Amino acid sequence: MKTEIFVHSTYAHLRDFISQIPKDFSTLGDEIYVGRNDVHLVNVNGIVLAIKYFKRLTLANRYIFSTVRKSKASRAFEYSEVLIQKGITTPEPVAYINCYKYGMLYQSYYVSLYTDYLPMMELFQLPVSESEIALKAFSRFIYIVHKNGVFHNDLTIQNVLYSVTGNQYDFSLIDNNRMRFRSYSFKRGMDNLSRLALPVETIGIIAAEYAREAAVSDVRTLNAMIFSKWRYQIRMSLKRWLKKPLHLLPHRYRHSSDIIRKETNIVVR
Structure with a gap:
């Protein structure tokens, strides 16, 4: 597995800790949000970090974020820097991590300073x-x-x-x-x-x-x-209607299609 890690120069001293995030994320700090993405708070030598794990990547996303678009974590970091340059308040970006397997994005993490807003x-x-x-x-x-x-x-x-x-x-x-x-x-x-x-x-x-x-x-x-x-x-x-083609199927076929879709989701994740 190939891992791309970018750490802001201000927080270069945290690089060793940040490099371990993909391996240790599930046990790091306090889990404050669970959903489409997971967020953990971690105190590292007095610096409180918010670590966001972009966990729901479809097969299409994995390909797109490996070829034609930057990952969500990369964009979150870069766009946050732009906001700060423009004088717009946002949590300070610390790092991003992209993990690739077989040439496709596998895991993605964004690290920022914690804000008490x-x-x-x-x-x-x-x-x-x-x-x-x-x-x-x-x-x-x-x-x-x-x-x-x-x-x-x-x-x-x-x-x-x-x-x-x-x-x-x-x-x-x-x-x-x-x-x-x-x-x-x-x-x-x-x-x-x-x-x-x-x-x-x-x-x-x-x-x-x-x-x-x-x-x-x-x-x-x-x-x-x-x-x-x-x-x-x-x-x-x-958009939601177009994502649900099942309404076009006769009722007797919908159950089997649901099963296929669920199985596909399991594989993609």
Whole structure:
């Protein structure tokens, strides 16, 4: 198995530890998230690291990330560096690891510094009357991100963290492996915000503040956000429909197809 390891020069002294991550990951530190990807927190000589393991790689992903595209871990590292250069807060990148077997990507890990910023989800669960200041601050943050030519392709409230001191909010982007860097336009900003699954009253506050920052009509901004959100939901529904060809099969054939699909998933993983 071939292993590619890149460590930021600031953390070169951690290279020996980082090189052991593929072998020891399951027993390292504290497991704080289990799902499509796993995340562990590890304290190494007083430095707290967040290690993300991109564990669900399809056969197509393994091939693509070995040939025509960089791995998720590589992109997370590089894009985080770009964000920091642009003055956008994100956990500091430390290293990435790509493991290859038979010429194809087998395992992928991204290492960053741990951040004590809080999940944005907490703010959105508060009554609007209590969260309005935070929502406006969030909208200003996203506008600055967009004006810097950064469009997070997985912009959800799960991928934004926050900290607060008094009434001053700061925000941090995470899960940075899916991003586009392009010139700003109002339409691109609205399309990017369409990924936020929020109630209408919350969208209204965010739209009004974004409009103020962008110097455009708040009515135009709200309408654009709602339209972009509707179009995004239609596109996602169509994508899910196309991924489920079983609806075309007679009912009696679906069970066997499910079995085949499950077996295929087991092999691919």
